[in-house]
Every structure is written in C-alpha cells, then in structure tokens.
Amino acid sequence: MVKVNTNFQRLPGSYLFSTIAKKVSEFSAANPDKQVIRLGIGDVTKALTPTIVKALHDAVDEMGQDATFRGYAPDLGYDFLRHAIAENDYRGKGCDIADDEIFVSDGAKSDSGSIQELFSADSRIAVTDPVYPVYVDSNVMAGRTGLYDEKAGKFEDVIYMPATSENGFSPEFPKEEPDIIYLCFPNNPTGTTIPKERLQEWVDYANRIGAVIIYDAAYEAYISQGDVCHSIYECDGAKTCAIELRSFSKNAGFTGLRLGFTVVPKELKRSGVSLHDMWARRHGTKFNGAPYIVQRAGEAVYSDAGKAEVRGLVDYYMENARVILGGLKDAGYEVYGGVNAPYIWMKTPKGLDSWGFFDYLLEKANVVGTPGVGFGPCGAGYFRLTAFGTHDNTKAAIERIRSI
C-alpha cells in the first residue's frame, strides 16, 4: 500500500490567493450589482505592448511553416534569450554573469518552488516574516519545516526573521544559523527595500557561514532610488553564495505568458558540488523549456522599442503607487513601500486584524486587498495593496477607502 507524502498535511489551509479568490467570488455571487476593484493579487492589468505582440505574432508564423517550425526548446533556454538577459540585465549593468549562467523557465513562481530541491532534506531555511508563501510552502512539501504551530502561525523548524515597522522592514541576522536564506527585495509583500550596504552584509554573512541566499529580484524594475541593488550580484562575493530569481511578469506584463529565469553562477559550490550543474540537470530532467514563442517575446523586451514600452508600463503602475500612498497618507493611514515597488503595505485601522480588514474593505468599499497575516505572523495588523490596477480603478478604490 503506497503512502502519501504526509508533509502536505502540514500545510495550513489553502494557498493564500486561492482563499482570497474564493472569498471574492462568493461576495460577487451574493452581490452581483457591486463592482469589485481588485488590488489584491499582484497581477498586472495592462495589455502586452506592441513590440511584444509583434514578436509573438512573428514567432507564431514561424511555428506555422515547416521550414521555420521549432520543436523542443533547449531545456535551459534559447541562446538568443539567455544572451539578451545576461547582456542587458547583468553585463550591461556591471555584473559579470555569463550567458550560460542564465536558466530560462516558465516563471519565478515555479523556480522559487523548485530551487529547494538542490539542497539536503535537513537544510534549515530562514525566511523573512512576512514572506511570499511559496518559499515556505514548497519547503513544507519537501519535509524541511517540521510541524505547524497553529497558534504561533509558524513552522517549528523554520527560522523567521521579522520585518516590521520597528526595524524598518530590514530583518536582522537570525540567532540560529540558517543553511538557506530567502530574501526578496524590493520586497513582496511590504514593498520595502534595503540599502546596498545592508545587502552586502547579507552576502558577507552567507559566505561566512556557508549558507546560500535565494534572492528574489522579481520587482527590480520598480526601483526608483539610487542606493538599492537591482541584482544581488552588485555585491562583492555574491557569486559564491547567491542564486537570483527574476521574472518577466511584473516589468513586461507576462503573468499570463509565463517567463522567468534563475541565475546560478558557476562559482557557486558547496562540498565541491556545483549548484549550477545541479540546476542544469534538474531542468534537463524535470522541465522541457519555455515555449519558443514566449522566449521570442522575452527577447523583444530587450529591444530598444521593447525597453521603452516596458518602462512605460512600470511608470504607469508607479503612478498608481503614488496615488495609493498619497491617498492613504492623507486619510491618516500608516503606509510603507510603494516607492521602489508596486506594493503598498499599510497598517490596519484600530480594532481590525488583517482578515477583519479584508472583509470590512470588501463589504464596505468593494475593494480587494491581501491580508498581511497571510504572509506570516508579523504581517498581522498589516494589509497589502498593489499598484497593478488601472488608473481609474485605483483612484476609485482609494476614494472608496477614504470615504468609509
């Protein structure tokens, strides 16, 4: 008799965004006349830009002719895309990353869920609190987290590093020594960043203790201030301790196209084993490449026209961030983030916890946000709004929130 992987049963409830979707869907069914504005899930709303659309059409036409048809993509990504990424996102910005250190994938969510496969089952993970749920949940499934303490909202074997208004959302080094450290800057969910010198301290710390940093830079395109790293490889020594995750979702609007990549430097080794080679083998065995047409769309993001268009998308959403930040501040709310990131992290009003405020906002303003506690216990009493709506919807949402 086969036994199931009982680690799955340690997962508390369902995935955060599934729960939100269910609540909203129930509300809409019960209130068909109410127009709900969604500033909850971090999903973009603007169309793909003309240069990307053209690249897709062109690639589709290639796939429709025997002479130009493409079958299986290379497992690790087409050379044309790996080169465009390494050249534009790294070498052109002073980070010495080779084309073959770029691993193209179907998105940063998949990679952030799968990257833990490279490490031993008894590795100790450290995450910020609050945190993007995938880092923890994928480790729960792999059996690395111990039991869930319902009351504390924590797994017994996970090291949580609080990021709150008290420490300026810059977590301190943990007391216990971690093996794998998940960091995400600009941060999801808080929308905050840390200065370059602090990231350098994290790199030095990881190199000192032999830990590996999984650095999620999915939101780097939103950085507007100078002292914030776009890549962890801007820090000295990062290539011997850090893996970086990137996405096309949030800069170029690829949430529905699925494209991302992971950087694993060849210098990154532990016990003499190359993590670069391991990830290549993992990709070769359990993944079959991102679609050709989507990789061509990714390449178009790096053309001159593509870059300008994508900059326009980011500017559009950051205008929303300014509207949300300003509006909420004026209304007396305590708000964070929103300057180098498309997320605004607000304190819930007195007397309401995160889910209470979620229900209140959905009911009274018909606005959907994300309860901070869904990202971890230190998110309790916080609430996340995203800047990914349309200008009209975002303005309307803020008006509604101000008027309740």
Place this chain on the structure above:
Amino acid sequence: MVKVNTNFQRLPGSYLFSTIAKKVSEFSAANPDKQVIRLGIGDVTKALTPTIVKALHDAVDEMGQDATFRGYAPDLGYDFLRHAIAENDYRGKGCDIADDEIFVSDGAKSDSGSIQELFSADSRIAVTDPVYPVYVDSNVMAGRTGLYDEKAGKFEDVIYMPATSENGFSPEFPKEEPDIIYLCFPNNPTGTTIPKERLQEWVDYANRIGAVIIYDAAYEAYISQGDVCHSIYECDGAKTCAIELRSFSKNAGFTGLRLGFTVVPKELKRSGVSLHDMWARRHGTKFNGAPYIVQRAGEAVYSDAGKAEVRGLVDYYMENARVILGGLKDAGYEVYGGVNAPYIWMKTPKGLDSWGFFDYLLEKANVVGTPGVGFGPCGAGYFRLTAFGTHDNTKAAIERIRSI
C-alpha cells in the same frame, strides 16, 4: 554550511538526450559537409496546423488589448480547456472523467517528473525496463532509488520489470510489491502496446495491493488497432488506482509550445487522503498555469477543423513508421513497434551494442537514433528510431541504413 541534495550525485552521467545532442553536435562540427538525419529524439518536425496557428494569433491579439488582456491563468487550467479535454478525450469516449479532474500543465515531462512528490519518501517504485528516463531520474533526485549499480545499470531500490522480445514487451507483475507503478502505453521507447485485458489485470493488481499506477498515455493518438486502450480509465476500477498523463506534443505538434495535462480522479485516495486535492495544492503552490495563448491553441485542437488537421499529422508520421518498419524488415533487421506508436524498436546487428550501433550509424549513414541501453539494461542490444521526421528524410535515412 548548507549541504547539497546528494541524491543528484547518484544519477549516472547526463540525461540521455543531452548526451546524444552533444555527440551529434561534435560529429557535425567535425563533418560540416555531412547532412545528418535525426530519427533520435522524439521531436516532431511538421508545422503547427492552420487552425492552431489562427487560435494562437487570435489569443495574442487578445493579449495586446487592455480590454481582453489576461493575466495569471488559473493554476489548474482554464475551464474552457479542462472542459474540452474531459469532453473529447474522456466522456465522449465512454470514460467518466469530470472537468475538474483534468489538471492542465506545461507538458507531460514536467508532470511525470513532479508526480512523485505526492508520495512518501520510502515509496518503492516499479518501472518497465527499458523505460523513459524521467520516471527513474526524478525519483533518484527525491532519494527513493538507493544507490546506482554501475555494472548492472540499475538502482538497488527500484523494481525493474523487463519488457523484451521474449515476453512480447508485456512486463509481468513484479516479484516484490511496488507502491508506485509507472506504465507507458503505447510504449516509449519500444513502440509496443498491451491488450486491454492485460491493462485490466494491471488495474486489478494495483487495486489489490494498494499501489498507484502512473499511466503515461502521451502516444495514445497513434493507436491504430482496436484492442488497445487509449486511456487507462477504460478499465474497470482505474479511478481508484491510476493517474494518467497526456500530452499535446505528439498528436498536435506542441513540443515547442508546451502543453499537457494530468488526470487525477477524485476517487483516488490513500490513507483517506485525496491525491486529487494534493495535486491541486501542488499546482497552486509550485506552478502558475500554462500560458493563456497556448491553452487557446490546445482548445483549438478539439475543434472539428483541429481534429481533422491533427489526424493528418498523425497519419503523416505513421506513414514514416510504415516506411521504417518495412525497410528495416526487408533489410533483414528484427523490428518491433511502429504500428500503434511512432517508435520503432530494432535489434542491433550482431557484434554491436547500443552505443556502438549509435556511433556506427552516425558515422556511416549520418543517421541519429537512440541507443536502447539508454532506457535501461534490458534495452541493451536494441535501438530506437522515431517516425517524426519528414517523409523525404525518413526514406533517405532508411536507404542509407540499408546500404551500409
């Protein structure tokens, strides 16, 4: 100091098809004047058909307009595609499978690599020998297979079920009791099938011992004979013991588009836990849906025009299978498969082992096939050719093989 997942080091050499690609690339570099014909990897060569191309263009246009843009897809697949699959591939053919028992993915390779996550780490797997390498390698990475015995070409904790000409490529039930049984029919690599009554015996066996069958039906569109199941759910009781993997790659030419699906019936439970719910949670946590445009292309496969076009593709490749089978038989080779599958499994000529014949064929005929031993020790002395070439290339390859 973090430790790596040492299970990766138990993997022998590199992934089979990467090794082949490397050998061919080296040969071509050394012999730029030689035109190599590839009948090795199971990759299609015909263009996407007009109905599918149109669906892609239409969906790209939708993605290029704010009003019709789609962001994140539902993790488990769009309803329109889950419905089309369940209706056409199952209910229309007498198998009672619900829309929400279909899980859309980026391909059967990903799913066949990830499905093992649902089971406990000490589960015992059984595979046919020869076998598609992903089933075994993904379990090696997860630590279920024990050490590799280089001499035997086997992992010590894997149950191998020989499929050879001696038993008509129909493996017997293993002596030791397995927890997870991987079956693939029509078979990759041998191109053979088993009669419906034998598959029913497998289902009864699995139900009796509480095992779960992972049934890979990626090649079902190639079945031409009546007594062969297209789906394991044609067998009584399969819904309590079987998960089925399917692909759009081999019928509709989606190898470069990436689309597949897995069927996990709601009745499939072990220790009271629903594997359907576990797979839904796995998808929700570690996968973010297949691209919208690709799912629309998948939907088009089920239109009347799409069905006719896709039938044409399958017929085209099966004409190749006839050419290969007939040509090799005439030349005195012992050949199997090729009637209900796009694979031809041949015995290597006297005095040459699988890799020896690979090198000989590449050198003398400039034809690439796949060494049978790459699929397991019982594949030694066999060689796989695929029917996925063009008519011209396939005929030329067979002429070349006959003339050496």
